[in-house]
Amino acid sequence: MEIMAQLDIPDKLAAGPRTAAQVAEEAGSNPEFTLRLLRAAVAGGLLSAERQEGELLFSNNAVSEHLTTSHPASMRGFVRHWAADCFSAWGTLGETVVDGRHNFPKANNGQEVWDYLAERPENQEDFNAGMKSVDGLGLAALIADFDWERFDRYIDVGGAFGSVLNALLVHNPKAHGVLFDQPHVATAAEEGWAARHSHYPGGAVPAERVDFVGGSFFDASTLPQGKPGDAFVLRNVLHDWSDEDSLSILKALRSAIGSSGAALVLLEMSLLDDVGDPMGFARYHMDMHMMAMCHGKERTKKQWEALLSAAGFQLVAMRPTRSIFWAVEAKPVEDAAEAAAAQ
Numbered sequence: 506m507e508i509m510a511q512l513d514i515p516d517k518l519a520a521g522p523r524t525a526a527q528v529a530e531e532a533g534s535n536p537e538f539t540l541r542l543l544r545a546a547v548a549g550g551l552l553s554a555e556r557q558e559g560e561l562l563f564s565n566n567a568v569s570e571h572l573t574t575s576h577p578a579s580m581r582g583f584v585r586h587w588a589a590d591c592f593s594a595w596g597t598l599g600e601t602v603v604d605g606r607h608n609f610p611k612a613n614n615g616q617e618v619w620d621y622l623a624e625r626p627e628n629q630e631d632f633n634a635g636m637k638s639v640d641g642l643g644l645a646a647l648i649a650d651f652d653w654e655r656f657d658r659y660i661d662v663g664g665a666f667g668s669v670l671n672a673l674l675v676h677n678p679k680a681h682g683v684l685f686d687q688p689h690v691a692t693a694a695e696e697g698w699a700a701r702h703s704h705y706p707g708g709a710v711p712a713e714r715v716d717f718v719g720g721s722f723f724d725a726s727t728l729p730q731g732k733p734g735d736a737f738v739l740r741n742v743l744h745d746w747s748d749e750d751s752l753s754i755l756k757a758l759r760s761a762i763g764s765s766g767a768a769l770v771l772l773e774m775s776l777l778d779d780v781g782d783p784m785g786f787a788r789y790h791m792d793m794h795m796m797a798m799c800h801g802k803e804r805t806k807k808q809w810e811a812l813l814s815a816a817g818f819q820l821v822a823m824r825p826t827r828s829i830f831w832a833v834e835a836k837p838v839e840d841a842a843e844a845a846a847a848q
């Protein structure tokens with residue numbers, strides 16, 4: 506599947522059935538090896554094939570259609586990201602389990618994943634598109650199962666291309682949004698906004714409803730300042746970071762929220778204290794992925810409470826949704842000295 510996505514074979518077959526030789530010519534690949542790849546893909550249920558007038562013709566099936574660029578629920582970016590960037594870190598994961606140090610830098614000349622992606626625009630594009638594939642894990646349920654209408658501005662922190670933000674703004678037409686991410690990601694999100702979200706039910710909201718802000722969530726001065734009615738929303742962000750780094754991010758958010766009363770909503774997979782979670786396979790697998798890639802982790806309710814409290818927040822509720830994500834809502838705890846000064 507990964508090689509097919511890397512060579513964009515499903516996109517080529519979207520134009521119609523092809524022989525292996527034709528695919529090889531378009532992909533610039535070796536004809537004999539391409540035939541062997543395509544046969545294996547058919548055997549694995551990833552493609553269809555039939556013989557017509559003596560020629561073996563390959564075509565897309567329902568699985569490979571999801572690897573085309575234009576499929577509304579395309580997994581192309583995610584699969585390409587796994588092939589190009591994650592295999593190396595997973596390949597020697599046993600070492601990480603022994604030494605307790607995440608594997609990605611060890612497999613990539615010491616580079617952390619965000620710096621690695623920033624230096625490789627094509628990989629970064631695939632990663633960002635891959636984050637949109639996460640929408641298939643229940644974006645509609647995430648929106649439906651939480652009372653988002655209370656807010657009139659959503660700040661999607663580490664929002665990548667902004668699929669969560671677009672969905673929130675479709676859901677609440679009166680609200681405004683801020684897409685906050687690293688500068689190069691925020692710029693790419695703005696440039697492709699309308700095209701990237703056009704497939705979403707309700708379409709892409711006008712880009713005028715969104716401010717695109719580049720910065721670092723470690724640096725409070727680059728974050729938008731909170732206002733009453735704001736929700737700072739982070740989906741799948743803190744799971745990328747160690748407790749120490751997550752604490753720094755949360756402290757920066759606490760500082761940006763100040764005394765505005767803005768809420769913090771973390772959309773994270775989160776784990777039960779014990780095994781037995783019906784979605785456990787996906788959640789524990791993602792936890793392992795964090796171990797491989799970035800020293801992050803999925804967290805339990807107790808771990809969220811401790812982290813939030815150390816950063817000046819109080820856990821309000823951890824609400825399950827019909828998606829793979831929990832909505833972990835927190836509110837700022839007013840610092841007694843700050844409150845006294847404000848009076």
Ligand SMILES: C[S@@+](CC[C@H](N)C(=O)[O-])C[C@H]1O[C@@H](n2cnc3c(N)ncnc32)[C@H](O)[C@@H]1O
Pocket residue numbers: 619636637639662663664665666668669685686687690720721722723739740741742745
């Ligand atoms: C796992 S992705 C999640 C993307 C998005 N929230 C979603 O659910 O689709 C983490 C995001 O954090 C962003 N990020 C990493 N370091 C950052 C930093 N220092 N400041 C702001 N964003 C950062 C990445 O660019 C990426 O878009």
